[in-house]
Amino acid sequence: MSSVPEITAAPGAGQVPPDAEAVRAEVGAGTVEPAALTALTSLQLLRRLDSGPRGLTEAQAEERLARCGENTVPSWRPVSWPRRFLGALRDPFTTVLLCLGLVSAAVASWGTACVIMTLVVVSCALRSGGEHQAGRAMAALQELVATTATVQRRSAADAPPQLRELPVDQLVVGDVVRLGPGDLVPADVRLLRANGLTVHQAALTGESAPVPKRAVDAPPGTDQDAPEPPHMCFQGSSVATGSGTGLVVATGADTRFAAAYRGPARRRGETAFDRSVHGIAWTLIRFMLLTPPLVLMANAALRGRGLETLPFAVAVAVGLTPEMLPVIVTTALARGASLLARTSGVIVKRLPALHDLGAIDVLCLDKTGTLTQDRPVVVRSAGPDGAPDPDVLHWAAVNSFWTIELAELPVPDALDEAVLTAADARGTDPLEYEGIAALPFDPMVRMSTAVIRRPGRHGTHTLVVKGAVEDVLERCGRLLTGGGGGETALDEAARERLLRCAAEEADGGFRLLAVARGDRRPRLGGYTDGDVRGLTFLGFVALSDELAPSAADALRVLTERQVAVKVLTGDHPGTAARACRDLGLPPGEVVTAGRLAGLEGPALAEAVGAATVVARCTAQDKARIVAALRADGHTTGFLGDGVNDLPALQAADVGICPRGAVPVAREGADVVLAEKDLTAIERAITAGRHASGNIAAYLRITLSSNLGNVIAMLAAGLLLPFLPMLPAQVLVQNLCFDAAQLSLAFDRPTVGAARRPAVLRPRVFLRFITGFGLINAVADLATFGVLAFVAHATPGTDSPTMFHAGWFTENLLTQGMVMLLLRTGRRAAEGRVVGPVHLAVTGLAVVGLLLPVSPVAPLLAMSAPPPLYYLLLSAVLTLYGAALAFARMRYARRESGEGVPDGSPERSAEHALVGGQNA
Ligand SMILES: Nc1ncnc2c1ncn2[C@@H]1O[C@H](COP(=O)(O)OP(=O)(O)OP(=O)(O)O)[C@@H](O)[C@H]1O
Numbered sequence: 001m002s003s004v005p006e007i008t009a010a011p012g013a014g015q016v017p018p019d020a021e022a023v024r025a026e027v028g029a030g031t032v033e034p035a036a037l038t039a040l041t042s043l044q045l046l047r048r049l050d051s052g053p054r055g056l057t058e059a060q061a062e063e064r065l066a067r068c069g070e071n072t073v074p075s076w077r078p079v080s081w082p083r084r085f086l087g088a089l090r091d092p093f094t095t096v097l098l099c100l101g102l103v104s105a106a107v108a109s110w111g112t113a114c115v116i117m118t119l120v121v122v123s124c125a126l127r128s129g130g131e132h133q134a135g136r137a138m139a140a141l142q143e144l145v146a147t148t149a150t151v152q153r154r155s156a157a158d159a160p161p162q163l164r165e166l167p168v169d170q171l172v173v174g175d176v177v178r179l180g181p182g183d184l185v186p187a188d189v190r191l192l193r194a195n196g197l198t199v200h201q202a203a204l205t206g207e208s209a210p211v212p213k214r215a216v217d218a219p220p221g222t223d224q225d226a227p228e229p230p231h232m233c234f235q236g237s238s239v240a241t242g243s244g245t246g247l248v249v250a251t252g253a254d255t256r257f258a259a260a261y262r263g264p265a266r267r268r269g270e271t272a273f274d275r276s277v278h279g280i281a282w283t284l285i286r287f288m289l290l291t292p293p294l295v296l297m298a299n300a301a302l303r304g305r306g307l308e309t310l311p312f313a314v315a316v317a318v319g320l321t322p323e324m325l326p327v328i329v330t331t332a333l334a335r336g337a338s339l340l341a342r343t344s345g346v347i348v349k350r351l352p353a354l355h356d357l358g359a360i361d362v363l364c365l366d367k368t369g370t371l372t373q374d375r376p377v378v379v380r381s382a383g384p385d386g387a388p389d390p391d392v393l394h395w396a397a398v399n400s401f402w403t404i405e406l407a408e409l410p411v412p413d414a415l416d417e418a419v420l421t422a423a424d425a426r427g428t429d430p431l432e433y434e435g436i437a438a439l440p441f442d443p444m445v446r447m448s449t450a451v452i453r454r455p456g457r458h459g460t461h462t463l464v465v466k467g468a469v470e471d472v473l474e475r476c477g478r479l480l481t482g483g484g485g486g487e488t489a490l491d492e493a494a495r496e497r498l499l500r501c502a503a504e505e506a507d508g509g510f511r512l513l514a515v516a517r518g519d520r521r522p523r524l525g526g527y528t529d530g531d532v533r534g535l536t537f538l539g540f541v542a543l544s545d546e547l548a549p550s551a552a553d554a555l556r557v558l559t560e561r562q563v564a565v566k567v568l569t570g571d572h573p574g575t576a577a578r579a580c581r582d583l584g585l586p587p588g589e590v591v592t593a594g595r596l597a598g599l600e601g602p603a604l605a606e607a608v609g610a611a612t613v614v615a616r617c618t619a620q621d622k623a624r625i626v627a628a629l630r631a632d633g634h635t636t637g638f639l640g641d642g643v644n645d646l647p648a649l650q651a652a653d654v655g656i657c658p659r660g661a662v663p664v665a666r667e668g669a670d671v672v673l674a675e676k677d678l679t680a681i682e683r684a685i686t687a688g689r690h691a692s693g694n695i696a697a698y699l700r701i702t703l704s705s706n707l708g709n710v711i712a713m714l715a716a717g718l719l720l721p722f723l724p725m726l727p728a729q730v731l732v733q734n735l736c737f738d739a740a741q742l743s744l745a746f747d748r749p750t751v752g753a754a755r756r757p758a759v760l761r762p763r764v765f766l767r768f769i770t771g772f773g774l775i776n777a778v779a780d781l782a783t784f785g786v787l788a789f790v791a792h793a794t795p796g797t798d799s800p801t802m803f804h805a806g807w808f809t810e811n812l813l814t815q816g817m818v819m820l821l822l823r824t825g826r827r828a829a830e831g832r833v834v835g836p837v838h839l840a841v842t843g844l845a846v847v848g849l850l851l852p853v854s855p856v857a858p859l860l861a862m863s864a865p866p867p868l869y870y871l872l873l874s875a876v877l878t879l880y881g882a883a884l885a886f887a888r889m890r891y892a893r894r895e896s897g898e899g900v901p902d903g904s905p906e907r908s909a910e911h912a913l914v915g916g917q918n919a
Pocket residue numbers: 366367368369413415416441443446447448466467468469512513568569570571572617618642644
């Protein structure tokens with residue numbers, strides 16, 4: 001990919017010398033104000049930037065790179081450690097904890113304040129450490145899929161220019177770059193030449209439809225203030241169709257994109273991750289903020305206590321906080337992503353996308369290049385009457401040859417290559433014609449046009465058109481008859497017959513190209529799409545495209561995993577339906593995008609929900625359908641590889657593309673699959689479900705035991721004449737829990753846990769934590785009873801220190817039991833020997849039992865309870881374990897029996913709280 005191995009293509013490695021500003025200003029003859037970039041003529045600009053139409057020399061480029069720095073957006077450079085730490089402080093939980101800390105400090109409750117600050121520092125340090133590592137791993141992975149630019153450079157001043165693929169960050173001002181379909185615009189570029197060029201610039205302007213661009217040699221003065229001058233392409237946009245050659249006028253921090261860039265690109269609305277993990281975080285924060293006032297009021301009302309209970313109230317709120325959530329999320333996702341990269345070659349470019357992968361319940365795919373290999377082979381060339389006619393292939397090849405030849409950056413697509421190969425074998429020589437102009441393939445109009453001059457016919461230009469049958473037929477007025485070159489008018493009946501004939505071919509699984517031709521008087525100006533009409537229909541070229549070998553397996557497993565599959569393709573309905581049937585996916589009734597044209601919102605979602613295949617989709621149709629599915633409450637993935645898939649990739653919760661996809665698709669996708677193995681997607685989804693499952697397990701375990709503790713604490717606070725838990729004890733206990741719960745990020749859930757999309761229903765989730773929280777509280781209260789009994793039975797043990805020690809031991813032991821019994825991976829039959837969770841639980845038990853009898857116990861105001869206590873405690877714990885196991889079994893049974901149908905509000909729209917299975 002790169003000829004400069006020591007330099008990475010990933011954004012980030014940029015070193016800008018301190019005098020970069022000054023140096024940049026010197027590039028070329030003088031300061032280059034933005035206005036000049038658009039207003040000067042091409043030649044003036046080339047001179048100003050000390051470049052030429054043949055590009056820079058390598059030496060020039062090297063020197064400019066050293067002086068001006070690499071072409072990277074500053075915000076993409078790696079974040080430093082302290083910065084990350086401060087960033088972690090901005091997390092909502094941390095903010096709430098900090099506020100509680102300030103409140104404690106304000107009432108001079110230094111113990112509580114210290115506890116809170118320690119928790120904040122520990123969780124921020126863990127989190128920023130985890131993020132730092134994850135960031136480094138991500139950057140290394142992204143390098144594997146980094147994009148390059150095609151640059152025209154010379155090895156020496158007198159050497160001919162050569163086209164070179166260069167990492168994007170090596171571009172300098174003055175470079176001459178070529179742009180082709182699917183390329184990212186690598187810097188701000190002034191067009192020198194363009195052919196049918198349109199660019200997506202949604203990232204800059206929000207406009208989703210591609211915008212036409214052309215070279216303007218001497219721009220009129222007014223143009224320079226236009227927000228989108230037609231002769232400028234800006235970094236952050238990408239080529240939709242056509243090709244161009246341009247001069248780099250700004251790189252790195254000087255580009256318009258960098259100037260407009262603020263924070264991480266938020267290109268999609270709320271993702272599944274935001275809805276679940278963030279959703280639950282905010283619910284909790286509301287609870288936490290409500291807790292202290294409630295505790296104060298309860299104490300005031302029942303015990304007549306005043307503000308002196310504030311530290312206690314704060315401690316209760318702190319007890320509720322799942323402060324490790326950000327750490328667990330980052331760790332679980334980063335671990336899942338790196339495992340996935342290692343074992344399946346799947347690269348997750350945005351960590352939360354792994355969670356969303358696990359939540360996907362609809363996956364939309366394109367057909368060509370995803371379900372098929374996109375290596376078409378010509379099988380037939382037939383005239384309008386269906387009889388074999390090599391002439392049709394000949395004209396198709398003339399079209400392919402000249403559309404490629406006249407492009408600024410020739411990127412032949414697979415269909416063109418197939419046509420040329422087949423025609424070449426039959427001795428077609430497109431060079432016997434003279435190429436005049438070309439309208440490159442445009443997926444919106446679904447055809448390409450070459451304008452040529454035929455030998456001996458200098459008075460005419462011939463338009464040679466190939467494309468989708470329906471669209472080409474629309475532009476035809478006549479029809480070739482017989483072999484003799486006679487023509488008749490194309491009436492409705494003939495049109496119907498041809499469409500039927502095409503449908504039959506398509507049902508056989510073939511891809512079809514219709515070919516047409518038309519003569520025109522020569523003209524000087526360029527040709528546009530509007531000129532392509534009144535053609536004569538010549539016939540069809542049928543091509544076969546083998547199915548991808550792994551596609552059938554992948555589709556089967558996806559269905560097993562309860563992911564609905566939809567095929568959104570630009571191809572003919574018949575071809576798409578046949579491919580699905582051959583892959584074992586019943587296509588049902590095939591819808592064409594045209595039929596969905598008038599539909600919006602729920603009506604569109606309903607129409608799409610019923611269909612498995614939507615054919616003749618434009619790029620915008622695909623995106624519209626994905627958006628409608630999402631709005632309907634589905635977590636939607638999109639898998640595609642072409643320029644026509646970009647808007648849908650960006651509209652989906654998770655955009656996925658194969659490694660071989662066009663650069664812009666790779667850039668726009670969240671997940672990149674290894675070459676040509678669709679079954680990897682199933683492994684990716686499983687990894688996502690595992691990571692989400694672990695996050696959900698953490699939340700379930702932490703929230704239910706925190707809730708239990710808080711209830712017990714409130715009760716104890718009201719019943720006891722002393723503080724039930726001292727700040728130091730709160731701290732040690734929380735740190736022990738935190739350390740142990742970290743192991744949940746490393747847990748490996750059972751195979752069964754990944755069987756369904758990892759979406760947890762909020763009502764069920766809340767019922768879960770309330771139920772298990774209450775069981776936990778009952779165990780705590782029983783322990784209090786035991787402690788009271790022991791104190792009564794054994795004289796001399798009636799002290800707060802013994803109470804503290806007794807409760808501490810019970811808390812750690814019950815926490816360990818909850819972890820073992822409520823984690824996702826628990827399944828006795830699986831018989832895993834010792835996992836991280838087992839080790840953590842053992843650790844908890846050891847600390848819980850030994851700390852109160854160790855020499856440090858007095859420091860924590862604890863003293864060992866008598867043996868009788870331990871005896872009775874084991875009885876409480878046994879009962880507690882049995883209650884837990886029973887409740888869990890009932891919960892699991894009810895969950896699986898509920899059978900909530902897909903798309904029902906309970907399952908989907910009602911703000912799914914968090915991914916995870918009930919296991
Ligand atoms: N290079 C080309 N020249 C002329 N016509 C083409 C060319 N490529 C594709 N077509 C026509 O345009 C139609 C739509 O193409 P498009 O690229 O939108 O989708 P696709 O590649 O067929 O399918 P998918 O969306 O599944 O990738 C094709 O079915 C074909 O008839």
